[in-house]
Amino acid sequence: MEIKNTGREKDRFIIAVSGRMDAVTASEFETRLLEWINRGEIHLIVDLGELEYISSAGLRSILTIAKNLKAKQGEIVLCSLRDTVKEVFEISGFSTIIPICESVDAAIKEI
Amino acid sequence: MPEIFSPARIEHLKRLIQFVAGHAETAGFAIHRIKEIELAAEEVLVNIFNYAYPDMAGDVSITCRAENGRLILEFSDTGVPFNILDVPAPDVTADIHNRRVGGLGVFLVREMSDEAWYRREGDRNILRLIFHKHRQGAEGQERTGEVQKIERRVVQHGRDRIRTG
Numbered sequence: 001m002e003i004k005n006t007g008r009e010k011d012r013f014i015i016a017v018s019g020r021m022d023a024v025t026a027s028e029f030e031t032r033l034l035e036w037i038n039r040g041e042i043h044l045i046v047d048l049g050e051l052e053y054i055s056s057a058g059l060r061s062i063l064t065i066a067k068n069l070k071a072k073q074g075e076i077v078l079c080s081l082r083d084t085v086k087e088v089f090e091i092s093g094f095s096t097i098i099p100i101c102e103s104v105d106a107a108i109k110e111i
Numbered sequence: 112m113p114e115i116f117s118p119a120r121i122e123h124l125k126r127l128i129q130f131v132a133g134h135a136e137t138a139g140f141a142i143h144r145i146k147e148i149e150l151a152a153e154e155v156l157v158n159i160f161n162y163a164y165p166d167m168a169g170d171v172s173i174t175c176r177a178e179n180g181r182l183i184l185e186f187s188d189t190g191v192p193f194n195i196l197d198v199p200a201p202d203v204t205a206d207i208h209n210r211r212v213g214g215l216g217v218f219l220v221r222e223m224s225d226e227a228w229y230r231r232e233g234d235r236n237i238l239r240l241i242f243h244k245h246r247q248g249a250e251g252q253e254r255t256g257e258v259q260k261i262e263r264r265v266v267q268h269g270r271d272r273i274r275t276g
Binding site: 022023024052053055056057059060063066067070083084087088091092093096097098 | 121122124125143146147149150153154157160201202203204205206207210212215216218219222
């Protein structure tokens with residue numbers, strides 16, 4: 001799994017995640033995002049266009065980050081979810097508690 | 112019958128998943144369905160890694176069989192007697208403040224597989240998961256003899272990418 005900051009737009013910090021978020025890699029996602037959050041980046045857009053797989057470990061990490069940001073009056077938006085990933089979000093009910101957008105552009109337009 | 116045997120530790124997850132995925136591909140499952148099978152397998156395995164052997168090291172094995180267009184996996188461990196299917200489902204309608212993460216893995220095992228059966232043989236926990244080429248979900252699934260109707264959310268996304276042959 002790779003995580004990188006791909007830009008910034010209207011005070012939103014844009015992060016791209018690629019590969020797989022599973023029980024092995026999910027904690028790295030959490031650690032990296034917390035580093036950015038602790039540096040003051042509390043308005044996040046996460047581009048999941050290259051994420052091909054997510055398990056409950058990944059969902060847990062995302063929920064942890066979302067709760068952390070909410071407590072700081074920040075927020076996270078997830079974009080470009082692909083087929084299986086989107087399915088897992090919907091089945092687990094996460095699509096109703098974490099904001100999801102079709103694309104990074106759509107997320108930026110909604111600000 | 113193909114079988115893989117491994118210490119029950121997270122560093123073996125990738126290899127175990129690849130075993131399952133490889134057989135699913137050979138059996139003609141589409142990529143989307145293979146990912147669902149991998150997900151179910153990961154959730155079962157991680158549960159074993161985390162909870163089966165609290166006091167000592169242990170092993171896990173997976174057997175894999177294709178039959179009548181279905182994939183049949185059996186996960187076996189000699190850890191603490193435990194029926195993963197007894198774990199209650201999480202509240203998938205809870206809002207972010209009330210949302211808890213417990214039970215999510217098992218929930219996904221039930222959603223991704225078409226049948227799930229648990230049995231105990233001697234000192235082994237054995238979980239059998241059956242996958243059809245297209246996910247039918249938890250509706251009508253039987254667990255240890257009990258028929259449960261679980262409300263199924265119909266997800267059409269991803270079903271259009273069917274690979275034949």
